[in-house]
Amino acid sequence: MGILERRQRQKEEVKNDIICTAWQMVKKEGWQALSIRKIADAIEYSVPVIYDHFENKDAILLEFSKKGFMILSAKIIEAKDRYKEPEEQIKAMADAYWNFAMDNKEHYQLMFGIGMPCCEISKAMPEQEKFRSLVLQPIDDVIKKSGRTDINSCLKYHTFWSVMHGLISIKIIGNSAIDEELNKMVLDDAIAGFIKNLS
Numbered sequence: 001m002g003i004l005e006r007r008q009r010q011k012e013e014v015k016n017d018i019i020c021t022a023w024q025m026v027k028k029e030g031w032q033a034l035s036i037r038k039i040a041d042a043i044e045y046s047v048p049v050i051y052d053h054f055e056n057k058d059a060i061l062l063e064f065s066k067k068g069f070m071i072l073s074a075k076i077i078e079a080k081d082r083y084k085e086p087e088e089q090i091k092a093m094a095d096a097y098w099n100f101a102m103d104n105k106e107h108y109q110l111m112f113g114i115g116m117p118c119c120e121i122s123k124a125m126p127e128q129e130k131f132r133s134l135v136l137q138p139i140d141d142v143i144k145k146s147g148r149t150d151i152n153s154c155l156k157y158h159t160f161w162s163v164m165h166g167l168i169s170i171k172i173i174g175n176s177a178i179d180e181e182l183n184k185m186v187l188d189d190a191i192a193g194f195i196k197n198l199s
Contacts, residue, residue, distance in 0.1 A: 011053070014045070014049065014053060015053045017043050018039055018043065018050060018053055018054065018060070019060070019063060019064075021039050021042045021043050022034060022039050022060050022064075023064070024042075025038060025039070025042070026064075026106050027106060030106075031061070031106070031109060031110055034057060034060070034061075035057065036050050036051070036054075036056070036057055039060075061110060064106075064107065064110055065107075065110050065111050066127050067107065068104065068107030068108065068110060068111045069111060069127030069128055069130070069131055070127055071100065071104065071107065072097070072100050072104075072107075072111075072131060073127065073130050073131050073134060075096040075097075075099070075100050076093050076096050076097065076131065076134045076135065077134060078096065079092035079093050079095065079096035080092060080093055080096075080134065080138065086138035086139075086141035086142045086145065087138075087142055087195045087198075087199075089138040089141075090138050090139065090142065090160070090191065090194070090195055091191055091192075091195065093134070093135060093138070094160075094164060094187065094191040097164050097168075098164070098167075098168065098184070098187055101164075101168040101171075101172070102168075102171070105172055108168065108172065109172065111128075112165060112169075132157065135157060135160060135161070136153060136154075136157045139153050139156050139157055139160065139198065140153045142195065142198040142199060143156070143198055145199075146198060146199045148198075148199075151198060156194075156198060159194065160194060163187075163190045163191070163194065164187075167183060167186060167187050167190070170183070171183050
């Protein structure tokens with residue numbers, strides 16, 4: 001292995017150490033506690049070494065957010081591909097979205113700015129547009145199947161996302177008055193009504 005290859009491998013190892021350490025901090029203390037200084041101290045490197053790999057904390061957050069959207073898109077595709085009928089696809093995608101959010105709360109909070117200062121992360125991600133396209137396609141299919149011309153698919157996509165995001169946000173923030181089973185029943189009812197409204 002040449003010197004350049006060795007340096008590149010070492011650089012990738014340091015970057016991976018930064019990401020792994022940052023993720024451990026987030027899991028333990030939350031997004032708000034993450035800082036370049038804390039990461040540097042934890043991996044026993046100087047702050048400039050961190051800046052050699054990431055321009056700032058937002059660049060690290062962007063890495064995590066991109067990963068979250070890639071995981072979410074994979075889950076959505078897997079759920080959608082299990083069904084032929086677009087109505088069933090929408091229901092399966094809603095369930096996959098819900099399960100992703102419940103199983104990956106740290107990613108979800110970052111991806112959608114729940115409980116953290118809003119940042120420009122979402123504007124910098126083609127992964128978010130891929131997610132939008134995945135959800136929009138079966139909505140379009142149901143509308144075409146119904147023959148209705150009075151429905152705006154873009155508006156319905158935002159309705160779908162608002163229902164999902166609203167219920168998940170309530171759950172993540174921790175409204176103890178709504179138990180998990182009831183929250184999922186509300187989701188199922190909302191999605192059933194949403195699909196019926198498209199037909």
